[in-house]
Amino acid sequence: MKIIVDFCLIPIDVGLSLSPYIAECEKILTQAGLKIQLHAYGTNIEGEWDQVFSAIKLCHQKVHDMGAQRITTTIKMGSRTDKEQTMEDKVNSVVNKLGS
Helix, strand or coil: CEEEEEEEEEECCCCCCCHHHHHHHHHHHHHCCCEEEEECCEEEEEEEHHHHHHHHHHHHHHHHHCCCCCEEEEEEEEECCCCCCCHHHHHHHHHHHHHC
């Protein structure tokens, strides 16, 4: 089943800069072959259910390996069975309505 996920991982006890941890997660998501879109407060991920959640697990493992003892993650997820839809489709739908 294809899904689109909004994923935000936050290591708790690592200081002010989170970018090194997020960069490692982005590498994992890319290496997993997932379609991703980084944004200011997370990453949108598009892919098959098991592949997405396996990559999210690897992100947690990597960030723990980097020294974070605690991680909090928020996930918003959507799936559809009536048609295939991409992240771009969802954004373009709104953009097109703004133009009318």
